[in-house]
Amino acid sequence: MPRRHNGATSTPTAEEGPTTMPKLLLLEAMGNTGEYVIDAARDLDVEVVVVTHPDVYEEWYSPTLKHKIEEAGKLAFVDLSDSEGALRRLTGLARAEDVNGVVACWEFLTPLVAQLAAALGLPGNDPTRALSCRNKRIMARAFTEQGIPAPLTLAARTLEEAYQLVDTAGLAYPVVVKPSEQSGSWGVSVVGSDEELATAFATARSHLFQMPHGIPLDAHVIVQEYVGGTEFSIETVVAGGVATPLPPYDKFTTEGAARAEFGHTVPAELDEASVRTLQQAAVAAAHALGITNGIAHTELKLLPDGTTRIIELGARLPGDHIVALMRQARGIDEARIYVQIALGEEPSLAPTADTAAGIRFLTPPRGGVLRSVSGIGDSDAVARSRLTVQPGGHVRAPGDNDSRVGYVILHAGTAAEVNTAAAQVLADVRIEVA
Template identity: 35%
Template sequence: MTLPGVLLLDAAGPEAGFLATAAAVRGHQVHAATTAAAYAGYGPELRGLLAGRVVTDFARPGRALDEIAVYARRHGVGAVLTVNEYLTSLAAHLCAELGVPGNDPAASRAARDKAVMAEVFAAAGVRTPYTVLVQDGAGLRAALADPRVGFPCVIKPLSAAGSAGVTVVSGPGGAVEAADTARAAVGMHKSGGDPPILVQAYAAGTEYSIESLTQDSTTTHLAVTRKWVTGDPKRVETGHSLPVRLPPAVEAAVYREVEAALRASGIRHGASHTEVIVGEDGRCTVIEIGARLAAGQIGVLIQHALGIDVWAALLDVALGRPAALAPTARGYATVRFVTSPRAGRLTSLSGFPTTGPGVPFARLRAAIGSTVHEPGANGHRLGSFVVTGLDAAEVEERADAQLRRIRIEVEPHHHGEPGPAPDRSARTDR
């Protein structure tokens, strides 16, 4: 019997590679929908897993949908997946076009456009920060004067990802610069003119993310993840750790808010990554949601800490088959993101860990001689590594010790030499 083919929308990055491997090991032909530029960057291992590809232009989603659907039907595709934040809406529409399990295409914009997301959350009664859509300078001044916003507040792009363009503003003085930063974070597709931005009330508390899988509109929460971030104003992620054990009443409240957010976003088949803030009073505020598996090696953390084959589970959900989601291990895992201390040219990097016992994943992304940034977005990471074990404190200590052993030397840009280019990161698979 011929198994259905599996199509990945944008197969770049480690998460997509894990998905492609899981499908190929099970005997499925793996196909990629990609751009010519992206395919040129695929490594030989990934290319060797692909039975075929369709080259399209994701900046023209209507045309891309038609081209990919024709290809998918021709090649017997029975499952569509993506780990690219910017392609989750296209994935929902493609699944509907092909008649395979997927999210509600009519609601899929709510998982990408953060203004729409805030609207549907509020309409559904989800506890979420008060949010104002800002078109221009007058709108920015009005938003900052709105007592429902207050200070500090968050200024961020409408549809970027990976923390790009997000600034916590403590007063009116930094708002204009923060707005310019948000507008510059264009994400995957640059549009003409000045894009609108969001001004959002600040939610105080501890940051977590909830990693979930939904099948036939029934959600299983795989893990609560602790998010480690830099201080204000950028608050860029520096690591993730899981699983976190919240007090039962707090956990139940968090899951209720998350499930309401999933329903409002039309998520009915597939992975989701929900960012939340839990206040000192235990109340949960949903910040935003992604209709995809979390990036930043969270899938690797789940696999090694809990024994859940998240890649096989994602494949099963996409194929409409029961997924094995029960933990088979009781471990702990953390990831550390390696960043540059300053902007400039990377001249030396030593002490980066290699994979081995207790370190199942280590990936260096930056090459000597390349331009590097101070951490302003997740795409500025130089690399990452995962540490695992049975005791949370011991794992965190080993990860921090390994991070301290890494030595990074950066030559600042000289006067008149072009500095780092604005962030144009199109992915969250870092």
């Protein structure tokens, strides 16, 4: 089949013999980052072996994603719920396929990828510290040991233990309650009383298996000091232990008890000193958690006194179509970089654009059946809009990222222009739910 590589093609001579196409083992392509990685691999002339479960493939993969896999590689089915068994099977699969790199596009599998890369002698992160990038309880302990500024974090298995730990630590309300291992703002609450803590604790502990793969999760619940300030996100690219931070960007979340993300703008409107402060903190956090080859997605807060607090870090590409925003705003292709590092290649990090891009998510006013979405308008800044739930589909009440029904991507010359246009879009849009 025809392939593309940096916009050019080449044909080996008879003396050179046939070329060998590099292979990338991709654990779980479900989600928007999977498509970006497959696109980047195809552009780099790399074959992709996508690992998933047959039920997940049939029920969760979109027709577009299935088509991309057919064009760029092949499928392999493995039970990923048993990490030890999966590691054995994946090691055999990788050796049989003679793969040159391994990545995960689903954050629950990033520790498994670190172990697999180490077993194969391929570029990857420190397998002995990989769980600290996934488990917030272990992450908090690593931050404390390495002197990384982060909120005071307690971990409890029972509500009674949580009350005792909060009292002993002298932690005052409000506090943040969250599961040790979850994603997408699921189960995250800001609580202001003992009664609210009890409700939030039960919610955070209500799902101890990550679906759809059925991966068992840590049963501890995190109770964390609430940190004020302004929240940002940033990616740090690490190749051979050398870390390079990318531009930080805005992370917008709802207020109140539930703190779901409703948008991002790349880059953030910040002075150079604040940018350096955020970047230095992100690099220190990546080193502390053993990121040696890959991308670290870090969420952190900038306090009024100019200091930072690291909220959490993931050893993965960012979700929420940040890959597309960064490419549009700065010309930096994070998915391409991710593939190149996994293959042991030197990535190009130089920006080729100097604009801004943003995304805003459309959230229904309540749960029910979606009737219609209207009013997005025809602003010049709107680059793309899409419904992820079609009229007639069931929608969740607002509270976490799973309640979204669509999104709007915007592009303009500056972050201020993007934010102004985004505010108008959110003010005008109408979401009808029956």
